[in-house]
Amino acid sequence: MEKKNIDWANLGFGYHETDKRFVANYKNGNWDEGTLTSDDKVVISECAGVLQYAQTCFEGMKAYTTEDGHIVIFRPDLNGARMEDSCRRLEMPVFPKERFVDAVVQTVKANAAYVPPFGSGATLYIRPYMFGSSAVIGVKPAEEYQFRVFTTPVGPYFKGGAKPITIRVSDYDRAAPHGTGHIKAGLNYAMSLYPIMEAHRQGFDENMYLDAATRTKVEETGGANFIFVTKDGKVVTPKSDSILPSITRRSLVAVAKDYLGLEVEEREVCFDEVKDFAECGLCGTAAVISPVGKINDHGKEICFPSGMEKMGPVTQKLYETLTGIQMGRIQAPEGWIKVVE
DSSP, X not given: OOOOOOOGGGOOXXXXXXXXXXXXXXXXXXXXXXXXXXXXXXXXXXXXXXXXHOOEEEOOEEEEEOTTXXXXXXXXXXXXXXXXXXXXXXXXXXOOHHHHHHHHHXXXXXXXXXXXXXXXXXXXXXXXXXXXXXXXXXXXXXXXXXXXXXXXXXXXXXXXSOOOEEEEEOSSOSOOTTSSTTSOBHHHHHHHHHHXXXXXXXTOXXXXXXXXXXXXXXXXXXXXXXXXXXXXXXXXXXXXXXXXXXXXXXXXXXXXXXXXXXXXEEEOOBGGGGGGOSEXXXXXXXXXXXXXXXXXXXXXXXXXXXXXXXXXXXXXXXXHHHHHHHTTSSOOOTTSEEEOO
């Protein structure tokens, strides 16, 4: 497969239209077979459920070219299972995870020429999503839905390497107990836009959200889970029913235990103990791990011993091991890698 003539080294993290996308429609209680199409336009009613009541959810993952030349996807079955959970919570028809994975594979195969070559630092980002497409004027679920998958080649999230970022403790709440924080609903991200732009206007890179009930426990950021390292090398991740179950975070936990032999705690993390950690990072699909150097708590700074120049040593090992698995340099656990071709 001849690759597209793209300047892979200078790709940004943005949308670049590719040749094909997958579309399936739900009508009269059933999903159709779905198809690949060249048409990138979505045509729906002006009264569609997604436009009136934000009935939509999505996923995000990447396809990579491995060192031995294969195109692979990292753990798409977990994305499919998480979308099933999102659909149930939003009263949307479940698109079965087996069909989800098949649709993702079809879309990546059809756009194989856009999968960046190994060593370029770029990847093919995959965005499956679903929305209510039929007209809804009363507050109720739509009757018809559309499931779609598109792809876009993206550059490395951090050009020139990951430098530690500075975040602030936010006065806003990301998700309430028993709310929708544990699913990947579009409405969660719409709510986070004002706080993140406000953080940027104040000179910060991200927000740290505390639990809405007591504002004493660490939750997550607008789009990533936290991972901490204690001074004696233990990996700690916050546990809460209102945190999105990040696939990257779950994979890093397995890497810490099974590859690096580290002790791992998944538990509630009180904000008061954050100052005692040696390292802090944000983990998610886009960057894998974004190191955090400082947290600003309303003018009071928490500075991690790992500093503002580079990732801490444990975080670096976690990052290198997981990306090594994704790129085929390190043997993956069974079922983690879906080979496309």
